[in-house]
Amino acid sequence: MDTSFAHVTELAKTKYHRKSDRYINYGTAGFRTKAADLTHIMFRMGLLAVLRSKYKKATIGVMITASHNPVEDNGIKLVDPMGEMLAANWEHYASELANVTDSEVKTVLNKIIQEATIDMSEKSNIFLARDNRPSSVTLASAFLEGVSCFKSHFHDFGEMTTPMLHYVVRCENTQKRYGKPTEDGYYEKLGEAFLKLRGSKPSCPGLYKPRLILDAANGVGAEKVCLLKHHLNDALDIEVLNDGSDGILNHECGADFVKTRQKLPTGLPLKVGDRYVSFDGDADRIVYFYIDKNSKFHLLDGDKIACLVAKYLKDLLNTCELDLKLGNVLTAYSNGSAKEYISKTLGVDVACTPTGVKHLHHKATEYDIGIYFEANGHGTVIFSGHAEDVILNTAGNTELPIEKRVAAQKLCTLVDLINQAVGDSISDMLLIETILHSLGWDVEKWSNIYQDRPYSLCQVKVKDKSIFKTTFDEQRLIEPKELQDAIDELVAKYTEGRSFVRASGTEDIVRVYTEAKSLDEVKQLSFAVCEKVYDIGHGVGDRPVRSA
C-alpha cells in the first residue's frame, strides 16, 4: 500500500496540483464551480470514492455534472450504496480532502482510514458516469487516475443522466433485485411498468392526449429519452427539442430557467393545447408548462407535481383501504397554496426540510410512502419495505374484492416505475403521464387543482455568501442579524407577505424568495428585500432592479 501512497503524493504535487487556495465546500449536491478549477478535486475524489467503497464494502457511484449550472461549470458528487446521497460525515471528509495542500493529501487519507477503520485490503468498486459537458471527459480521466492509485475496480458508464447512475448503483448493491445495473436495464424496467399501467385503456381517455413536447435543456436527457422511446410502443408521442444539436446547455432553457424566470424557454414552437415539459442538464429535475388560449404562460412546478402524485396515491390507498402512512416532504420554497392543498384538501401529512435532496429523501423515509418534491422540480416517492410487502399481499389476495386488488396491483407497478433512489426527470415524467392518463386530465385541469400564491425567486450576487447563516428551516437569517431585522420590517407591511434569504449551495449567489397577496406586492417586496441584501450583504455587480 505504501507504493500507491507514494504515487498519490507524486500525482497530487505534479499533474493534479491544487492551483488556487480558495476554499470549496461539498455543497447542496457535491462540489460545483468553474470546470477549470476542479481537476485536483476530481483526482482527490477518486481516492476518496475508493475509501468509501472499501468502508461500505459496496459499489459507490460518482457523477460528474454541474446539473442546472452553466456549461462552463462542472461538479462531482458521490453516491452511496442504495443510490442515496453521500452520508453527511463523509461530506466533511470530502471537503477536508479537497481543501488541503498537495503535500497534506496523504495525511488526510491516512486520517480517514484510521478514523473510519478502513481495511485497505477490502475490494472496492466504483461506478462512474458524466453529463454531456465538454469538460466532463478530462475531469473523468483525472477522477479515474485517483481510483487507479488504489488499484480499485471501476466501471465507466460514459454519458448518463444523474438518476440513471443512482439507479445502476442501487441495482448493483441489491444483487440486481432492484433491476439490471445497465442503461438498457433502466429503460426496460421503466418501459415495462409504464406500459403495464397504461393497460388496454384508450390512448386518449377524457381530456388526456399522449402528445408531449420536451425541452431537454441541451443536456444528456435528450438522447436518453430518444432511447427510452423504443421501449414505450408509441404510447407516448414525445417530441424532443433543445436536444443539444445546436443550443447551449441550460442556456435560456431547461427546468431551472423556466422555474426561476417563470417564462418560456427558447427553442420551442408554442401551441395552445400542447403540453410541455422541461428537464435540467442532467435530467434530475422536471417542470411542466403550457400556454392558455389567452397566450398566458402557466407553470406546473415541483409543488404541483407533488400535489398530483399525492392525490393519486391517496386515492389508490383509499380504494385498497390500506392503513399506510402517506406523507409529503417539501421545503421553504414550496408555495403556501401547495402546502394547504396537500394538508387540507387531501388530508396528507406535510413535513418541511432544508433545501437539498439528501434532506428531503431522509425525511421521506419516515413514512410508509414518502413523497418528496422541491419546488424546483426535484423529487420522487419512496416506499418502505413494510409498504411494499403490504401492497404485494393485498394485490395477491384473491379473497379481496377485485377493485381493491386492481388498485394494489397498480401500486405494485408504480413501485417499479418510480426511481426510488433519487428524483428522476424521466421516471417522474412517466409517472405524471400515467396519472394524467388514468384521471383523463389535461394539463390545464391539473394546473387548476389550486392557484399558486403570487411569488418570485430572485438572486443577488454578494462578496461572500458564507456570511448568510439561516435557521434550520431556512426561513430566517441568524446572520447578518441586521438584514433579518430589515426583512421583518419590510414583510410586516404586506398582508400575507413572506420573504426569506439563503445562500445557494450550488451557485455563487444568494436566493431571495417572496410571496404576497398580489403579483404587484410580490414585486415591491422582493425588490425591497433584494436591495437590503445588496446593501447589508455587500452586493457585487449591478444593483437589483425592480421587475416590470
Ligand code: G16
Ligand atoms: C441541487 C440539489 C437540489 C437543490 C438545488 C438548488 O440540484 O440537488 O436539492 O434544490 O441544487 O440548490 P441551491 O439552492 O443550494 O443552489 P441540481 O439540479 O442543481 O443538482
